[in-house]
Amino acid sequence: MARQGRGRDLIQIYETMLRIRLFEERVIRSYPGQEMKTPVHLCVGQEAVAAGVCRNLTDKDYVFTNHRCHGHCLAKGMSMSSILAELYGKRTGCCKGKSGSMHLSDPDRGILATSAIVGGNIPVAVGAALSLKFRKSRNIAVVFFGDGAVDEGAFYESLNFSALKKLPVLFVCENNFYATNSPQKARQPVDNIFKRGGIFGIKGFRCDGNDAVEVFDLSKGLIEKIRKGSGPYLMECRTYRWKGHVGPDCDFEKGCRPKYELDGWVRKCPVKRLEDKLSRKGLLTGSGAEKMRVKIEREISKAENFAKRSRFPNTGELYEDVYWKG
């Protein structure tokens, strides 16, 4: 019975990962058309982290993310139409054309804020967790950030305070080994992000971020404990982005990283990996996967049409929403 439940979770996670992958691939194809006039930080290759963690969350749990936010937002249940319309700069976008790709949010889905300031989302997530604690809620806050954000002082300040106050927050570091084009080893003397909470009494765990099952199982355990009042945990998921830091192209041609490194990670494709696992277990058939793909592509096309056909904001809307009118 429990097994069946887990099987269902894994199928759901697979579908979420596929949605993220196909969504990003559509952005890659459409972007050169220059209708999306906003920088895009794609998460192709990193889908397992968003999908695995968010499967354990409800709408009432909070998610905070960064510039590379498409995957987290989709995994937390945001509609593709509202995201794509935002990327196209339209009035129907989740943020009415004010945010572009780097600040997607949807309070109804618990995505309260997305910051493109590296590390900027971490203390904000801690504050949201504080609010949950004040309200004696059983919900939690999850914050996704990169290995680059771990360089910032705000990360350590957040670890300290959240441990001190035993706040319901899960820190999820997506270590893709690069910040823009600066490799982790050029910025950090020791490769031990998951241990950095130790001095504050926060237990940390490292997992294979390209193995959705591992991400799911680990985060499930931690999230359950956090809900029961354990205080914060830190997870380091080791993964890799296939595309350049920003934009739809790859970047090894420019000498930003070696091709063999990328090739190695492409062989560990998280989507393919889960698909193989599910089919070995007989949970997913080839035609089942194909059906899913067709359904998602249709959803993306619909979202794209919606985004393209939506109206732009009026110039007067520039002045709207600067202050909350309540």
Added chain:
Amino acid sequence: MPWTEVAVERTISSRSPDKNAAGRVLSYRDALREALGQALKRDPGVFIMGEGVDDPAGVFGSTAGLREEFPSRVLDTPIAENGLTGFAVGAALAGMRPVLVHMRMDFLPLSFDQILNHAAKLCYMSGGRSHVPLVIRAVIGRGWGSAAQHSQSLQAMFMQMPGIKVVAPSSAYDAKGLLLSSIADGNPVIFIEHRWLYDVKGGVPKKEYLVPIGKGVVRRTGKDVTVVAVSLMVNEAVEAAKELKDGGIDIEIIDPRSLVPFDEKIVVDSVKKTGRLVIADMGWRSGGAAEIILGRIHDRIRRYLKADVQIVALPDTPTPASHRLEKAFYKNSGDIAKAARKAYGLRKK
């Protein structure tokens, strides 16, 4: 002192020096790169640090290749802005001349504590016994849906901090000369570059030269309206001048080049002649650089004014992402022309 030999540019009269420097043409980015290379070579105390300064793209090309030439003095860094600024302040106090590079000015607020409470104050607090020869390069810019956290022109905030200097070159010639001056200066300097200027070309001598900090320049002489334009706005003003000329309005364009200290005299002299003033900046209207400039000179110009001063600055909203809204948000030559027409048409009672 290695810097004492570098000559201060004396060809700068009231005219744009770009015309005098004919011969060799460089882009703004290459002028910056050349200045950095020459500074590194001249002074072993100079070093460059910042997030991605050794990146293959080389901060819009402005640091490209320097790591290869000076491997120990071009440092990639962790993403830790406040800490980094402190490291640079400490290095400067202890005898080095660091150049700290930020791909976008939006990240500077993370270092406000070190800039405001340390870099800007240490000379004063030590009674002049210590000083902080630090340059912070900050790129401003806009476009392509960069939105609210990746587009800001925060010069006004730094103009508010006594103890630091603020420069914003608009030409390739000034980029090189002011960067060398900033590095040679004994004070913290915020060096502002607009992304859209990197491709702008102009005459740039190969030799090292210092453009003095605190000296503005007349980019175009005219008799009807004075336009003080900051950074990229100089280029927009040049466009506006063409448009206005057809309508019979002759504007004089002043590029202050440095916002702190500010060359009040060059503006006052111009307004004496024209009686009309437009100030164009890329920051916000309220409390922005344009208002600060106006505040500084108003007492000295009010009796010459024949019309109300016009300010061209950004509306007081965060930057929107949507292309359609960006268009409404940003100001350009058309807005400067409109302001000049308004100033020209308005008679003060």
